[in-house]
Amino acid sequence: MDILLLSVAFAVAAICAGLMGFAIQRGATCTVAAMDEVVRKRAFSRLGSMLEASLWVLGGLLIAQAFHALPRMPAGYAVTWSTILGGALLGIGAFVNGACVFGAIARLGSGEWAYLLTPIGFYVGCLTADTVFTVPAPHKLPSDSPVLQASAWLAVIFLVAMIWRIGRALHDARAASPSQDTVAALRHALANHVWSPRGATTVIGITFFFMFVLTGAWAYTDVLAELARGMAANLSARVVLVVALLLGAMLGGYTAGRFRNAGVTVGGVTKCFAGGVLMGWGSLLIPGGNDGLILVGMPLVWPYAWVAFATMCATIGAAQWARQSLASPHEKEAY
Numbered sequence: 001m002d003i004l005l006l007s008v009a010f011a012v013a014a015i016c017a018g019l020m021g022f023a024i025q026r027g028a029t030c031t032v033a034a035m036d037e038v039v040r041k042r043a044f045s046r047l048g049s050m051l052e053a054s055l056w057v058l059g060g061l062l063i064a065q066a067f068h069a070l071p072r073m074p075a076g077y078a079v080t081w082s083t084i085l086g087g088a089l090l091g092i093g094a095f096v097n098g099a100c101v102f103g104a105i106a107r108l109g110s111g112e113w114a115y116l117l118t119p120i121g122f123y124v125g126c127l128t129a130d131t132v133f134t135v136p137a138p139h140k141l142p143s144d145s146p147v148l149q150a151s152a153w154l155a156v157i158f159l160v161a162m163i164w165r166i167g168r169a170l171h172d173a174r175a176a177s178p179s180q181d182t183v184a185a186l187r188h189a190l191a192n193h194v195w196s197p198r199g200a201t202t203v204i205g206i207t208f209f210f211m212f213v214l215t216g217a218w219a220y221t222d223v224l225a226e227l228a229r230g231m232a233a234n235l236s237a238r239v240v241l242v243v244a245l246l247l248g249a250m251l252g253g254y255t256a257g258r259f260r261n262a263g264v265t266v267g268g269v270t271k272c273f274a275g276g277v278l279m280g281w282g283s284l285l286i287p288g289g290n291d292g293l294i295l296v297g298m299p300l301v302w303p304y305a306w307v308a309f310a311t312m313c314a315t316i317g318a319a320q321w322a323r324q325s326l327a328s329p330h331e332k333e334a335y
Contacts, residue, residue, distance in 0.1 A: 009214040009215070010214070010215060010237060010240075012210065012214055013210070013211045013214040013215045013241065014240060014241060014244045015244075016207040016208075016210045016211045016214075017207075017211060017241045017242075017244035017245045017248065018244040018245070018247060018248035018251075019203065019207045019248060020203070020204055020207040020208060020211070020245060020248060021105065021109065021244065021245040021246060021247065021248025021249035021250075021251075021252065022248040022249065022251055022252035023200040023201070023203040023204045023207065023248075023252070024102055024105050024106050024109070024200075024204060024245075024248075024249055024252070025105075025106050025109045025110070025200075025248075025249045025251075025252025025253050025256060025258070026200040026252055026256060029049075029050060029053070029102040029103065029106070029201055029204060030046075030099050030100055030102055030103030030106065031050070031091075031094055031100040031102070031103070031290055031312060031313060031316060032094050032095065032097075032098065032099050032100055032103055032316055033046055033099075033103060034046035034047040034049075034050060034313075035047070035313055035316040035317045035320060036320055038317060039317055039320045039321050039324065040320075040324070047313070049201040049202075050201065050294055051298075052201060052202060052205070053201045053202065053204050053205035053208075053294060053295065054205065054294055054295065054298040054299050055205070055299075056162070056202055056205030056206055056209065057205050057208055057209045057212065057295055057296075057299035058147065058158075058298075058299040058300075058301070059155075059158035059159070059161070059162055060205075060206070060209035060210075060212075060213075061147050061209070061212070061299060061300070062147060062150055062154055062155040062158050063155045063158060063159055064209075064213055065147060065148060065150065065155065066152040066155040066156075069213060070148070070213065071212070071213065071215075071216045071217075072216065073144065073145055073147075073148060073217070073300065074217045074296060074297075074300070075140040075141065076140070076141040076143075076145060076297070076300065076302035076303075076304060076305075077138045077139060077140060077141065077286075077287065077302070077304045078138075078139040078140075078141060078304065079303050079304045079307050080136070080139065082135075082136050082138075082285040082286070083285070083286055083304050083307055083308050083311075084307065084308070084311050085282075085285055086281075086282040086283065086284070086285030086286035086287070086308060087282065087286060087307065087308035087309065087310070087311030087312045087315065088282070088311055088312070088315045089278050089279070089281050089282030089285065090278075090279050090282035090283065090286070090289070090290055090308070090311075090312040090315075091282075091311065091312040091313070091314070091315025091316045091319070092278050092282075092315055092319065093125075093274075093275045093276065093277070093278030093279035093280075093281075093282060094275065094279060094290070094312070094316055095275075095315070095316050095319040095320070096271055096274055096275040096278060097115075097118055097271060097272055097274075097275025097276060097278075097279070098271065098272075098275070099115070099118070100279075100290050100312075101118070101119075101122070101220070101221050101279060101289050101290055101291050102290070102291055102294075104118040104119070104272070104276075105220075105245065105246065105249050106249060106252075106253070108246065108249065108250075109246065109248075109249025109250045109251075109252055109253040109259075110253040110258040110259055110260060110262075111250075111253065111258075111259045111260045111261040111262055112260075112262045112268075113261075113262065113264050114262070114264050114265065114268035114269050114272045115272050116272075117269050117272040117273040117276060118272045118273070118275060118276040118279075119220070119221075119224055119276060120273065120276060121272065121273040121274065121275065121276020121277040121279075121280065122221060122224050122225075122276040122277070122279055122280040122283070122289070123224045123227065123228050123276075123280065124228075124273075124276070124277055124280065125276060125277035125278065125279065125280020125281045125283075125284075126224060126225045126228035126229065126280040126281075126283065126284055127228040127280075128277070129280065129281050129284045129285075132281065133281075135284050135285060136285075138287050141302075145300040145301060145302065146300075146301045147299070147300050147301060204295075205295070208295045211241070212295075212296075215237070215241070217292075217296045218238065218241060219288070219289060219291045219292035219295065219296060220241075220242045220245060220291065221279075221283055221288075221289030221290075221291055221292060222288070222289070222292055223235075223238045223239070223241075223242055224280070225280070225283055225284065225287070225289070228280075282312075286304065286305075286308045288305065288308070290309060290312055293305045293308055293309045293312075294309065297309075
C-alpha cells in the first residue's frame, strides 16, 4: 500500500475530493450547459462561474507561493495546431456526450448510468489515439508559470478580495434570511448560498486548491490518460481520489433530489462512449482534459490552456447553434 494513502494529508485530500464531487453535482461546471446558456439565452453566468473557479485556484496558488508552500508545478506547453485541434475534439466530444467531463460526473451522480461509459470511452480514446492519428510529443515550455514569479503583494490583494467575497456572500445570505438567530442565519447561508450553482462552483475551486497543495496537480481525466499510457504514478492513491469524487457526486445528487436511477439505452450508451473517445483524443493533443484546463492550466496562466478551452467553448457553441438553426419548429419549442 502506498505510504501516501496512510498520510493525514491524503485523508484531507480525499475529503476535499468528496466535497468537490458534491459541489460538481450542484455547481455550474458543465461546459456544454454553459454554452447552451450562451447560445439560447445570451447569458454568461455559468461560464463566468467556471472562470471564477479558476480564479479561486489562482488566488490560492499565489497565497501558497508567498508562503513557499507549493508542490512541484506542472509544466506549460507551447500553443500549436494540436492545441486547437485538441480543443475542437474536446468540444465535439462533449457535444456528442451531452456533457463535458465535469458534467458527466454530475450526470453519473444523478443516477444516469449511461454516463459511466464516458470515462470508459475517455480511457479507450487515450489508448487508441496513436492508431488513429499521430499524436505529437508536447513541447514543454522552458520557463515556470507566471504565478511562480508573481509579487507577494498580488497574493495579499487576492487574499483581501477572497475575504471580501466570502464576507459579502454571508452578508447577503444573512440579509435574505427571515430568522434573527445568528446560527440559524449561518445555516441558511450554507444551504442557500454555498450550495447554489455559483457558490458550489466556488467550492470546487477551493477544494481543488487544497488537493493541489496536498497531493499535487490532479484531475480525474489525467489519471485515465496516464493509466492508458502506462505512466500513472501513485495509482492506488489517485484511484481512491476518483472514487471519493464519484461518491461525493452521488451524495450530492441524492441530497439535491436529483437521483433518479435512469434506465440505460443503446443510444445513450453509444453517445456517451463515443463522446468519451473523442474527448480522450482531444486531451492527448492539447494535452489535458477540460477539468485540468480549468483547474490547473488556466489558473497557472498557461496560454495553451486558455486557447484550448476557448476553442472547446467555440466548438460546442457552434454545434449547438447549428442544431438549433436546423431544428424543426416543434424541436425549437423543446429547446
